[in-house]
Amino acid sequence: MQDNENKSHENDNDEHHLPANGDNGTESHDHDHDHDHDHDHDHVHDHDHDHDHDHAHNHEESFISKYIFSLDHKMIGKQFLLYGLIMFFVGGGLALLFRWQLAYPERPVPIIGASQQYIDDGEVVTAADRMWEKIFDSDKEEWLEVNMPSGVIEPAFYNMLFTMHATIMVFFVVVPILVGAFGNFLIPLMIGTRDMAFPVLNMLSFWLAVLAAIIMTAGFFVPGGHAAAGWTGYAPLSADPQWTGVDWGQNLWAISLLIQGFSSLVGSINYITTVINMRAPGMTFFRLPLVIWSLFIVAILLLLAFPVLSSALALLIFDRLAGTTFFSSTAEGGGDPLLWQHLFWFFGHPEVYILILPGMGIASEILPVFSRKPIFGYHSMVYAMITIAFMGWIVWGHHMFQSGMQPGLGTFFMTTTMLIAVPSAIKTFNWLGTLFRGSIRFTTPMLHGIAFVSMFVIGGLSGIYMANTPVDIYIHDTYYIVAHIHYVVFGGSLFAIFGGIIYWFPKMYGRHMNDTLSKIHFWLTFIAFNCTFFPMHILGVGGHMRRISNPMQYEFLQGFQGINIFITMSAFTLGFAQLILLYNFFWSMARGKVAEKNPWNVTTLEWEAPTPVPHGNFAQIPTVYRGPYEYSVPGEESDWIPQAQPEHAPATGGD
Amino acid sequence: MDIWLPENVSTFGQGVDNLFILIYWITLIAFILVTATLIAFLILYRHRPGHKATYIEGSTKLEITWTTATTVIVFGLALLSYPQWNRIKSPTELPPADVVVEVSAKQFNWDMTYPGPDGEFDTEDDLQLENQLHVPVDKIVHIRLTSVDVIHSFFVPNLRLKQDTLPNRFITVWFEATKPGRFEIPCAELCGFQHSGMLGYLTVHSQADYDAWKAERWPPQ
Amino acid sequence: MNPTDIEITESRPLSNAKLAIFILLGAETMLFVGLIGAFLVFRMGSVTWPPISHAEINLPRLVTGINTILLIISGYTMFQALRAIQKDKIKQLRNMLIFTGVLGLLFLGIQGSEWIQLIGKGLTLQSGIYGGIFYVLIGCHALHVFGAVIWLAIVTGKAIRFKYSYTHHTGVETCTIYWIYVVALWPILYILVYLA
Numbered sequence A: 001m002q003d004n005e006n007k008s009h010e011n012d013n014d015e016h017h018l019p020a021n022g023d024n025g026t027e028s029h030d031h032d033h034d035h036d037h038d039h040d041h042d043h044v045h046d047h048d049h050d051h052d053h054d055h056a057h058n059h060e061e062s063f064i065s066k067y068i069f070s071l072d073h074k075m076i077g078k079q080f081l082l083y084g085l086i087m088f089f090v091g092g093g094l095a096l097l098f099r100w101q102l103a104y105p106e107r108p109v110p111i112i113g114a115s116q117q118y119i120d121d122g123e124v125v126t127a128a129d130r131m132w133e134k135i136f137d138s139d140k141e142e143w144l145e146v147n148m149p150s151g152v153i154e155p156a157f158y159n160m161l162f163t164m165h166a167t168i169m170v171f172f173v174v175v176p177i178l179v180g181a182f183g184n185f186l187i188p189l190m191i192g193t194r195d196m197a198f199p200v201l202n203m204l205s206f207w208l209a210v211l212a213a214i215i216m217t218a219g220f221f222v223p224g225g226h227a228a229a230g231w232t233g234y235a236p237l238s239a240d241p242q243w244t245g246v247d248w249g250q251n252l253w254a255i256s257l258l259i260q261g262f263s264s265l266v267g268s269i270n271y272i273t274t275v276i277n278m279r280a281p282g283m284t285f286f287r288l289p290l291v292i293w294s295l296f297i298v299a300i301l302l303l304l305a306f307p308v309l310s311s312a313l314a315l316l317i318f319d320r321l322a323g324t325t326f327f328s329s330t331a332e333g334g335g336d337p338l339l340w341q342h343l344f345w346f347f348g349h350p351e352v353y354i355l356i357l358p359g360m361g362i363a364s365e366i367l368p369v370f371s372r373k374p375i376f377g378y379h380s381m382v383y384a385m386i387t388i389a390f391m392g393w394i395v396w397g398h399h400m401f402q403s404g405m406q407p408g409l410g411t412f413f414m415t416t417t418m419l420i421a422v423p424s425a426i427k428t429f430n431w432l433g434t435l436f437r438g439s440i441r442f443t444t445p446m447l448h449g450i451a452f453v454s455m456f457v458i459g460g461l462s463g464i465y466m467a468n469t470p471v472d473i474y475i476h477d478t479y480y481i482v483a484h485i486h487y488v489v490f491g492g493s494l495f496a497i498f499g500g501i502i503y504w505f506p507k508m509y510g511r512h513m514n515d516t517l518s519k520i521h522f523w524l525t526f527i528a529f530n531c532t533f534f535p536m537h538i539l540g541v542g543g544h545m546r547r548i549s550n551p552m553q554y555e556f557l558q559g560f561q562g563i564n565i566f567i568t569m570s571a572f573t574l575g576f577a578q579l580i581l582l583y584n585f586f587w588s589m590a591r592g593k594v595a596e597k598n599p600w601n602v603t604t605l606e607w608e609a610p611t612p613v614p615h616g617n618f619a620q621i622p623t624v625y626r627g628p629y630e631y632s633v634p635g636e637e638s639d640w641i642p643q644a645q646p647e648h649a650p651a652t653g654g655d
Numbered sequence B: 001m002d003i004w005l006p007e008n009v010s011t012f013g014q015g016v017d018n019l020f021i022l023i024y025w026i027t028l029i030a031f032i033l034v035t036a037t038l039i040a041f042l043i044l045y046r047h048r049p050g051h052k053a054t055y056i057e058g059s060t061k062l063e064i065t066w067t068t069a070t071t072v073i074v075f076g077l078a079l080l081s082y083p084q085w086n087r088i089k090s091p092t093e094l095p096p097a098d099v100v101v102e103v104s105a106k107q108f109n110w111d112m113t114y115p116g117p118d119g120e121f122d123t124e125d126d127l128q129l130e131n132q133l134h135v136p137v138d139k140i141v142h143i144r145l146t147s148v149d150v151i152h153s154f155f156v157p158n159l160r161l162k163q164d165t166l167p168n169r170f171i172t173v174w175f176e177a178t179k180p181g182r183f184e185i186p187c188a189e190l191c192g193f194q195h196s197g198m199l200g201y202l203t204v205h206s207q208a209d210y211d212a213w214k215a216e217r218w219p220p221q
Numbered sequence C: 001m002n003p004t005d006i007e008i009t010e011s012r013p014l015s016n017a018k019l020a021i022f023i024l025l026g027a028e029t030m031l032f033v034g035l036i037g038a039f040l041v042f043r044m045g046s047v048t049w050p051p052i053s054h055a056e057i058n059l060p061r062l063v064t065g066i067n068t069i070l071l072i073i074s075g076y077t078m079f080q081a082l083r084a085i086q087k088d089k090i091k092q093l094r095n096m097l098i099f100t101g102v103l104g105l106l107f108l109g110i111q112g113s114e115w116i117q118l119i120g121k122g123l124t125l126q127s128g129i130y131g132g133i134f135y136v137l138i139g140c141h142a143l144h145v146f147g148a149v150i151w152l153a154i155v156t157g158k159a160i161r162f163k164y165s166y167t168h169h170t171g172v173e174t175c176t177i178y179w180i181y182v183v184a185l186w187p188i189l190y191i192l193v194y195l196a
């Protein structure tokens, strides 16, 4: 391993060189042509076609090293974004499939399902009927015939669907986008450095994630089907194939998550080192933008939480493949099924804060910019996030109130859980304070930011019901929980993601997203989201269990079928709205309005860098003179002062 | 929201419902407060030409106010919940039983074992019924829960009672039904491909009916 | 490179590589917290330990105790290796590294032969949670020692080729940190699994 101090000296006179790439010497030759940067950017706006291509030529980089095995933090960030978006459509597609089953149990899924006529008397009516006839005629057991005979979702398949829906959404969509994409893209730019501390590790992190996603998807096609024990994989159901008939699906699930764990580990080591060691001069910790704070805290959470899941997964794999009995108490000398739950939730609760904290960070960037005001209570915002992160470690038992854990422990976990409402309240009220006496511009990122705040509050408040042990007896494992999940992760994280994408798109791709389409997407999503998930509270209060494929089997739920149909219709609308986003995303990448360097008039450093951001980010590393939210400072003619702008009186400049 | 909750037929159910309604009001007020303020700010401080934002960095006084206010509210709520929780789930506060039934969950049925007239399990006169739980009204019933394979969850919405069942472990829960009737016992924990549809029935009898049911099952020799 | 760039990288108390190793150790610790947690859950949940079914199993406390001492000595020699390069004594560095590596291999060898004996006595991965958690927990640590030995071999190779100097020895430093972590972890496991 090379000593990086040494490296810096070597490169002393190379103007645009990347600093301190810790351990890789292979990096250097990529940047031999770095001097071209400035010329490149003078004329870059003249070109109508993709800027990135100009770059590729100027650097004489091959397509592969530029777009595939890129070491550049911005490209890796964009790769993560694309990856997350693709997986979002996979995960969402699975949700739409099982939503159909919930609204119309035992009815064939439209388009791929057989017609009623065909099911009743075998008379072929549609093209799908012909397909089914062929499948039923063949001797082989085809995939579709096993999982969806005639297009009807089998109960076992239903379990796979929601298991993979949640696994994909949590591990392959929200974390990769929030942490992988925004973390990679923003951290070096916003702290004012040229790249991550370990670019090779950074690339490794991405490709490990891809490998994990491939393995996870492959699980659908192995004999026995995919994991079907819920995203929480409760043992002993998950620990022994005899209970589910799922054989390699569950193994692949565990292996894929282990790999994803490595990916997160490598990524978080990189993030933490970068934030601690590579901040621009003058960028003290309390001048960091809140989104960087949130990503820094989340990197620590990921670092510490994922190994716990890995240990649990390792034990699970031993149980499944090596004949141990850690999680099954029925075997002789057997273990304890609750152990899995303890390990899973000891990881799992910090994990859900991993899902929300970067969202909070993004909202804390967007709200001040479009209110033209400093964030209200910067320091308490930071301390609140730290408190949330720490307290996240001592509340895991609130998922296990009814599990047979000692009731005394339930009391403890209820108290700690409820106390987490306090830092969350601080954050909520500070966001409101940020709007107070501002000058609010309703841009699309801002709409998403506002939606984030209000939806997170609904999701957080429903958490209070569940944190309350007696009430949880009744609503545990009902749709009340499902409503909570989606209000916090969709209403919270995803709105923040959408807002963040639109907000940073000009910096990422040098173009604006189409605003009309963005606005349509926002309103459709906002309305359809609430129509989809708000009624789930009502189902939950009615006692509607989660993870059931056919509510009509229960007398006391039959009255709710109308609501279930309504939810499904709204979910399809919600899915449709996401197609608009997808279209807009790709269309704008090529055709959007060309963006200027700092279109929103923002103070933070990422907007100091030229657009599109070249290798090494900054011609000269900026020096930071002030905090990140200096908007509408009294006595200034401009309503924003960039972090890197020196004081008027040079004598007081610097730190 | 009363209308959405299914009818409550247990002695402790009202306590649960009351807490639910209390939290409902607390969260409703918090929500209205936040949302109304949000909307008001959005309207009042929308961007208009000539208006400039006011530079405000924060307010320690306000921070302290809302921090203490939420702390007090959630702590108060927690304090109110302790006795309810202990009453329902604490093994030390278990009231003495009038009737004991052993319920063993298996993929995908509830096996209900009645001890018979001698009141002892594992004897000749034990009676096993699949998915049928019969109990008298106004009597304290103990259910000894266990499972033979994976984790299931014994859920009786109308009793506001839910408890996971663990393989090879016995967990005793109790209830006292206040009204005769027939109620569903779904399984609330994912337990395999027929988790959906794993369903038992609780029949609460009046004392006379219960005696008659018993007499029919264990005819006096 | 800009003057400011140098300022950034030079003003930090820990180099990137060293910092990264400390961060990695945080993750390693949590991995062992998970496994030790599992061990404690089994331990507390069982009336007797070892459980009755394994009452006749005696873990080789004495041999493992001696092994523990060997490992602790290797931690000391590793530290001496670092001290040597800090004083620019290349030859001593080399000797100390080799000495450390031999001790590490010895530790693994003794562990391995113990395992073979235990398996012969009927304590296997499949023989209930007692055997299962024993092999997983101790094995996880052994794997870490193994990894550390490989890393050490690489560092030793570089030392032999005179790649390190008084001013440039981050590689030795990071390896030392890792080695000492792995050594320090062992007594905890020894006490928990063998003695307590």
Ligand code: HEA
Pocket: A232, A352, A353, A355, A356, A398, A399, A417, A418, A420, A421, A424, A425, A428, A456, A457, A458, A459, A460, A461, A463, A464, A466, A467, A468, A472, A475, A476, A477, A481, A484, A485, A488, A489, A492, A493, B026, B030, B031, B034, B070, B073, B074
């Ligand atoms: C982003 C993810 C996220 C976030 C941020 C949260 C936040 C919270 N969660 Fe949630 N939770 C999940 C994701 C998340 N959760 C998921 C995925 C599950 C299901 C897992 C599964 O089983 O599959 C779950 C399940 C879950 C349970 C288990 C329920 C059960 O299975 O029975 C509980 C119980 O306590 C709980 C509680 C809370 C609480 C108290 C918060 C708090 O942090 C919320 C705090 C916020 C507020 C309270 C709002 C703002 C405050 C104010 C406006 C002030 C006024 C408030 C008061 C006076 C109270 N959550």
Ligand code: HEA
Pocket: A088, A089, A090, A091, A092, A093, A095, A096, A099, A162, A163, A165, A166, A167, A169, A170, A173, A174, A229, A230, A231, A232, A482, A485, A486, A489, A490, A494, A532, A545, A546, A547, A548, A549, A571, A572, A573, A574, A575, A576, A578, A579
């Ligand atoms: C980040 C997390 C995340 C996100 C974004 C979502 C998004 C959605 N979720 Fe998910 N969900 C979870 C996390 C998430 N969910 C978790 C953790 C669980 C618990 C699982 C468990 O119990 O183990 C769960 C469980 C869960 C359930 C309960 C299942 C059950 O218990 O039986 C339901 C039911 O409706 C549901 C629905 C939806 C819907 C409709 C969306 C929608 O928002 C999705 C919208 C997006 C799309 C639909 C995009 C796809 C679009 C296309 C493919 C184009 C085609 C579309 C048309 C032509 C219309 N989810």
Ligand code: CUA
Pocket: B105, B108, B151, B152, B153, B187, B188, B189, B190, B191, B192, B194, B195, B196, B198
């Ligand atoms: Cu039994 Cu679900």
Ligand SMILES: [Cu+2]
Pocket: A348, A349, A352, A395, A396, A398, A399
């Ligand atoms: Cu939680």
